[in-house]
Amino acid sequence: MKNLFNMSRFKIVFTVCVLLSLYSFVNAQAPAVTTVGITPPAPVTELTAVDTDNDHGHSITVKWTPSADDGAGANNVLGYRVMRSNSFEGPFNDTVGVVPLGSTNFENSSSIEEGAEGFIPDNTDFYYRVDALTGDSLVFSSSEVTGPVHSYGQWFNKGLIPVFFAVIIFTALTVLFVSAARKGKELYVRPLAGIEAVDDAIGRATEMGRPILYVFGLGVASDIATIASFTILSRVAKRVAEYQTNLIVPCYDPIIMTVAQDIVKTAYMDAGRPNDYKEDAVFFITQAQFAYVGAVNGIMIRELPATNIYMGKFYAESLMLAETGVVSGSIQIAGTDEIAQIPFFVVACDYTLIGEELFAASAYLGREPLLLGSLKAQDYAKAAVLVLALLGILAVNFSGDLGLTWLVNFKDWFKVID
Amino acid sequence: METVGIWCGAILTLAIFSFLYKDNPVYKACEAIFIGVSAGYYAIVYFFDSIYKKFWLGAVTADQPEEWLFGGAILGVLFLTRLFPKISWVARWPLAFIVGATAGLYMVNYFVTNAMNQVASTITDVIARGDAGDINWIQSFGTLVILVGVITGLMYFFFSKEHKGAFGGGAKVGIWFLMVTFGASFGYTVMSRMSLLIGRMDFLLGDWLGLIN
């Protein structure tokens, strides 16, 4: 342990020395002079400077091959200094950057605001030189000068061509399916176990003569999960009206409450029982998380609902609600797109709609064109991803055997990182 | 001053924990202070770091004022019309701006990072080889697991085809993978929750009572 401490102490001393000397370089403009002790390192080679690609301009990338004495040879290079000038002959007074040893490139960029410090005007020629620095601020060696080079903005980011096409195709799919759904075209969505369970659960509640509790969670009215939940409530309310069971909908958000009241009222009218609708079935509790949970848990223990349905956005309260539901012996059906809460619902509820299943359920029940069309477009995109991924895997693993070497690069179509 | 602070913190901590026994007025009081202090905290940070430092110093008092920042400030002030019901519809303009900007930024970003690049990294050589060219079986198995997991998981979330036959089998494997995933996130969530409590206990036992050194 003691040994280790000494080691790190050594490192600190060393690095501080390195740093102090590096800093003294920043403004040094003296010519290369050899002083006693340190010999100048080999200069960097193959220095190039080009406009930075796929950007808005005002940036030049300088690249080089490190000095032979960087980490090897005389091992006396501590870093590099990138110098810029307006002419080939110099003077190179402008230190645009200092980078640590081992670096092979530097991006010299500036603000896009004219007049900002170090502003690089587009289409203006510059020349660059890179100095290999040593522990002595007066000992360094300069590379050959490279240039002229000027920066300019690009009209299209060439690295993103596959993305561009994917976006176009996806947009077309979405528009196509949404308009098809609006025209009333039959679009198939598979039945979901959780939704079928809702009907059974309502039947059971009627037999037992106990109410149904419907919880939206803590979302706001514009959350997609809440919107999907509205559709499901509409179905539940309709069934409840037909079976003449009681429905309890405690709300966290006043706006959700108003919408939910409308939905339930309409459902009762659709079921032909407008007189059975009770104004106080849907009510507002409070907008404090734990207080809301406390109130809903109180309802569960008092009313012993046969079924608890949780659909929408849920946070930490998910497990507190589901726990009380288990204790009061209710059947529980949950659905949320909050991934972190799904595990708790799965282990505490009888049925759980996972993430997108909630939206699918809503599209399945409500047949709302926007949701249904988007769901379909996403499904096709998923199918495309599946097919392409499988093809890619085959290509990468077997193209060599089949002599299809060009396929090896197939996966690069997807890759947007360098 | 520090001692007073630690005592305040400790009393608040214990008062909130009293909720675990039973809901009570002391807890409700702490909840009220919690709401007030958090709102006040946010108000101050956003005021000094964004409104003062970015807008005021940048657009009003600067030597070279950046006039376009006023656009943001005007939109921001329009947001405040929400407080006055008669003209509150104007607040939809800044809201529309934020929603639109977010949608625009998310559309491509999410797609590139979470779809394209994820697919690209799933497409790999299943057989992983070591430096000497020998097959690394553990790594290869892992790669295969990822491959199967991603593909069957996607099958599960495919809604245009009923889960029957081979496709249904794939989807079933998919839901198993999802369950293992949720199990992992269950375990990690418990881990986080425990850490939260450890932090408080450390404050009570260490900073307050001085039992931990």
Place this chain on the structure above:
Amino acid sequence: MLNTIATVILLLMGLSLIYVLYLTIKGRPVERRIVFLYIGFGVMLPLLMKMTPPLPITSDVQRLYDHIITLPPGSKVLCAFDYDPPSAPELHPMAVAFVKYAFKHNLKLIIMGLWPQGPQQANMAIAAALEDPAVALFPHEQGVDWVNLGFQSGNEFVILSMGSEFKRMFPRDTRLIPYDSIALLKNVVNFSNIDFIMNFGAGYPGTKEWVQIGVDRFKAKLGAGNTAVQATEVYPYLSSGQIVGLLGGMSGAAEFEKVLGEKGKATTFLLAQMFGHATVMAFVIIGNVAFLVLGRKKKDAAGNN
């Protein structure tokens, strides 16, 4: 003394769980407040014990370490503090360990926050790091060795604007010193001048946003320290190479301390973490054993799909 008492009580608590199991099987489950007591004491007592369980280093942490040791002295590291006090037990130890490492190895820290609380948490982490005797051997100065740019609103839009120019989003640091007058920030225009980004993230905005914009759009190198809740969702980025390494939750923090040779808070918390997990696991087992023994009287209809 405290050590012994705590050990004895913990042992007794463990034994009493058998009685809880008995009661539960008999259909007389204990009240939830009793469970609360178990959790509370199960986490509290180990804090009084002086014991450090052996901890293997996982590949996620090793990968991050392997990357940061390649950063030469003088490298500029952007440190994004995106967390608040509730997440501090997990993330603060990581941050302190990282800042200490940076100060010892002369990495230059540029600190910022996408969460309003971030910069204040960073101040605390720096204060803690500067107390370390090995760090205090040499002076570390604000503006030269580290700079705190503060918080800026806009979530991922902040990262986006930083992609063209840091100064746009952070015209001054927390002390209101203009960007151009800070020595450390000379020649730092955007991500291309940054050698590494370290993100301590507790949620939104956090590591996911840094991957989307910082890494995939502006080609930065990113390392992440996350709360456990957040960490699970970050693993796909780890296996795709979009982040270089990951510290997940308290154990990630403890491993990071171990690999850096520090003995920080996370290491001392590890025992309590262990007992916390053990308590929860014990209760899951008790609940499920009783569930099996009592049969599925109430819920024969159970069965998803």
Place this chain on the structure above:
Amino acid sequence: MRREVPILITSIAGLVFAVSYFIPHNPFGKAESIFGDWVSIVQAFAIWLGVLNLLKVTLEKIFRKSEGWPFSYLIIISLVGTILVGFYDGFTGIYAIPQTSYSDPGTHFDWVYKYFYSALTSTMFSMLAFFVGSASYRAFRARNVQATLLLISGFLVMGGRVPLLDRISALFTDSPIFSNLANWIMNYPNAAGQRAILIGIALGIMSSSLRVILGIERSHIGGGN
């Protein structure tokens, strides 16, 4: 006016950010920067809107003497108190030489942050540890194949990620079997499942963003179709 203008604003803002991803050249690059600044400033105002709204609602509660109104006084006192402390520290700092920040270590505001704000938020959230405990006793059941699989994987991760199960396996072998297993679960099956979910979410976000930009989704401006 009330409908069309917001839809137009939404589409323009959305298009600028979507297009500038592909076309870095000005005017898109520049527009992106300016709009980015605006988002930042508008969000700050949005926070103030929230704070002022809280103040309004709380005051109304006091005037109407609705349930729990005495606690509303506490909300107002702590809210106004925190803001006053912050303004005091902030403005004295601005006029001090050299300038200091409202959040510097040692300011009153930092004190409020450390001992009030931290204590309150951390404790509120730390109660979740207790709730997880009681739910694991009373509700988390291996009620079907899926839940069983979830609990097993959860167990291995919970016990493997801290040196807990390894203490048991250490009786037989030196290698940390459970730690390796937990790490394997996180890096392979978990990464696979998360990736499948991520791809789905990415397509979902893309779809909803598209609808917003194309103006076919209008719920955010307060109206159906």
